[in-house]
Amino acid sequence: MGETVRTLAYGSWPSPIDAALAAAHDGRPDFVGFVGDEAWWTEPRPEEGGRRTLVRRRADGHEESVLPPPWNVRSRVMEYGGQPWAGASTHGGPLVVFVNFADQRLYRYEEGAEPRPLTPVSPVGGGLRWAEPLVRADLGEVWCVLEEFTGEAPTDVRRVLAAVPLDGSAADDRGAVRELTDGRHRFVTGARLSPDGRRAAWLVWDHPRMPWDGTELLVADVTADGTFENTRTVAGGPEESVAQVDWTHDGRLLHSSDAGGWWNLYRDGEPLCPCEEEFGGPLWQVGLRWFAPLEGGLVAVLHGRGALALGVLDPETGEIVDAAGPWTEYAPTLAALGERVVAVGAGPHTAHEVVELDTRTGHCRVVGAAHEDAVDPAYHPEPQVRTFTGPAGQEIHAHVYPPRHPDVTGPPDTPAPYVVWAHGGPTSRAPLVLDLTVAYFTSRGIGVAEVNYGGSTGYGRAYRERLREQWGVVDVEDCAAVALALADEGTADRDRLALRGGSAGGWTTAASLTSTDVYACGTIIYPILDLTGWGTGETHDFESQYLESLVGPLAEVPGRYAERSPVTRADRLTVPFLLLQGLDDVICPPAQCDRFLARLKGRGVPHAYLAFEGEGHGFRRADTMVRALEAELSLYAQVFGFDPPGVPTLELGE
Template sequence: MNVPRGSSARSDSHQPGRWASEFSAADAVAATADYSDLCCADGALWWLEFRPSQGRSLVMRWRDGQTETITPQGYAARSRVYEYGGGSFCVIPGEYEPDCQVAFVNEADQQIYLQSVVARQLHKITRHPEYRYGGLCADLPRRRVLAVEEAHLPGRVEHRLVAIGVDASRQVLAEGADFYHSPVLSDDGSLLAWIEWDRPHLSWTRTRLMRAELDAQGRISRVIAVPGGEEAFQQPQFSASNTLCCLTDRSGYWVPWAFSANGDAVRLPGHAADHAPAPWQQGTNTWLMLGNDWLALSWTDGGYGHLALRHARTSEERLLAHDYSRFRSLCSDGRALYCIAASASCSAAILRIDLTSGALSRLRGDDSSLPASELARPERLLYLSAGGETAHGFFYAPRNSQQTSTQPPPLLIFTHGGPTSACYPVLDNRIQFWTQRGFAVVDLNYRGSTGYGRAYRQRLQGGWGVVDVEDVLAAVEHLAGKQRIDPRQVFIRGSSAGGYTTLCALVAGGNRFRAAASLYGVSDPLQLRAVTHKFEADYIDWLIGDPDTQPERYVERSPLAQAERIRTPVIFFQGLRDAVVLPSQTEQMVAALDDNGVPVHSVTFADERHGFRKAAHLAQVLEEELAFYRSWL
């Protein structure tokens, strides 16, 4: 059903929500490169660079101030293990420089290829079409690659740790657990560590840290589980003296601990704050052990990221990169610390920080195309929600130097996906698109988001569709009470799991919202549960409950089942090749609202999947969404 757009043609360009701006939808979605998997090897810095114009991720090398593309034409480096990938390449230095090789997972067939960097010769070293690989780690003493292997077999999916030799040999190192993550070797190759867990646990609820001894042939001769309980481990590392260290949230936050071979555990000095987000992907590094008892650490405080060097014995701390507010993918060559960072004016950059002087240089990444005077800056949002509990987010006031207004602006609420994820106070040009036009934006980290400790993250257990919605409604009340927004002009949008929160908010919110947008949003969690993959097979049960013993929850929390309670106009965007949120979910939701006389509009893209990638489609979404909202201003 197409909604009449006559009211969107009003000429009052000074009314908030209708401000004119030269910052177009195309500008807002003009994709810039993104980076991941930084590592130092063979006297160079390496990373994975996603190039939107090509639609592929490439291995890059930076040496002596020069950057070159390593991945050959026709290939792309991207793992799809657990669907979210990570750890898509590693470097195997040779005895001499010309022998340096890169092992990478090719996106098209998910097999591991070995590429000679100088000669550019390419060899396929796995030949299992039904397998995927990720979490690659170089075993230098034995010239092989350690990896998480995902086998798609008839009726089941199995995971294991394997070693793949440069001669294409294959050896199984560990199997039997449901999931494996983050294999890492000690410098001398004598010790191996990894994370594993079994269903129904998730990578951020309860996992095991494993430590193994390897013989000369690289076989596991002895393996033990580090003593643990209701905790989630991530990002294991070995010190130069072979002490196993790892982030764990046993103290309430993901902070580094050291574990001796006899089982003793010591918390390393630092802030009581999360030093990592939830481990959806392999190969993340948000902390790093350096020489002489120094650690490089990143953590979040109130949603803002910090980076510092900290001494493990004296607790001396040196803060770094003050102008940035998110840090990931740390690595070091002994002279400098490298990381991927973001700020309120930059979505992603590769930084080099001298370990002696602290001098910072940017190797990659650009600032916003908007001038600094035009950028809406994030303000920390801290407010009380249901039961007097605290909720978090970021508020962006309207910003356009050509416009002024004394009246409170309309509000657009962003609900992030995941939902065990987070939003960050860094440049998001989609937000700037709205603030340029006179909307205030609140980007919510509702209870259940990461970055605020284990207890906050666990609040969504059994509470999805309730707790997050309470935080949405409380944010509106808080901002209205502060007279920061016009409470009569509130809009809400979300994609995937954020779309679910959005639709649930419409059910609970009555006439609170003027209009909403769902981008490939979940409208029936039971349908999502039926088609999800192994990594998330128990996720819906964790978020809502067991449908066999608590079926009423799935009725109460299904926007589709509760569609008669929605009176808010909604615009839907759906990719017809989406295998996560099937198009039928959106079609049913659109039909239900239409039958109930609710103004509804649906936009579909024949060649898009779960998460739109084409710039033209992303721009169309913003333009259609803006026109739809203006119909209800």
């Protein structure tokens, strides 16, 4: 605390963290890999239209962005994308292939030259899309996941593994793309090649399952000319989720499976370290990596309950030695070269950084996207990792961030206003990392509680399946239970509770505001609002049958779809709200917001609707994020009764 601590009303504390600062630090480095002995990765550029660039770390430690604007290294496979680049070291330097977001073509990049397209543009539907490339310089090809639209509907799509010539001969010729698999399965991940090049392994799954419900692990023999033969299923099934597959350096198959109730590691079908921890996660994108085999036989792993730590597993003993350092949460991206491991780590006081672990010495160091405190860390939130009890006595995991300011405190014996955050997914979880968006609120005297409600990942399959057919029930109950527990213990002000969330979290927010009296207001961000519409063609292929497990089979329980939908219950909404939506969103389309607002018309509920041109599912542009964040704070200020300095007032209409 400073020498003179002032007492000010919660919400009106002066903060050095403005919306522009929070927006500038949004996003994280991702998709790490090696090109030769150099580490490469993708990195967000919110101030450059929200693009993602490719970054390399040269041998002398110099970091540089490889591609200038407007190149945007991002795949749209399954809409959420996946590994968008791969590289190899050649005599002439790095040879890198990448997906460009604007046209979804695959490009070849070499130093000193403009990127050259390798794949054609398709006029059909969403076109041709690529992800999880594997450079096969020996064959003159790059192997990828190919997503090909066959019609105009979002579900008119097929996915196969395909080989693209590196010489550019397929740039205008779809016929020059060689298909490696037969398209029998709806979803595929990229192929992982055995060290001798004679076998390939990949994952598949089919509707209505999501990849965390059940996947199959396939292995095929690979001929000298790169043809797949004798494809067989070696693990997985309808009730078993295999999250990742790879090969050890001596040619043994490694995979992570939740057959035992937790994603654990298996080698040639035998468990390596059976325990109630996760060594995998939800496959929202193809190319996610929770483990990486090392040359000497050890395996770099991400593991834990809730937050995942980086460690090195000895398969012979089952022992894990964790990397030292301030990073307590790792993103699902890993790459290994020799005894080196590159990962993306963060912690409660550190934003995501690219870190390198030397497995011989155990030494871990930052090698990219180094965290620099944008403000005095005294303004950073201090998280409390807590477990609450739900209505049926079950555990609810949450991170609680009380208001924090070095020079200001709230009025004595007065609880703070709190905003409960519901994460997206819903098969996901809130990471325990330094987030300046959280700090934007806590440094002003507003508490934040991130709830990893039933259905969240990181706590085993049983916790994940608490949400089966209970979406809109369990998530709503768990968020309310945390909010009310904080009020009951005197931490939060019962009359000044809010709820906010994006995507599936937007659904939970809207479902809560239309079914409970817990919250005084809410912020609903690119939400699902109408289950029936969403489940009958209003979303993309990947999630088009997600509701079959989250809500129940539409053909059997159509009434449940209508009854739970906020659009049906709009007449029960009585508190102010802010609705934020990207107009280019194909996952949660704006039509859902339009329908919801139409049902509210004339009901006298104060609200604001901000729709953003050029934004899809997840805001990426700095100016969008600034507007959205300031609008959210203004909503709370008006409802909770405080005056935040320097924040424009959001006009609430009825």
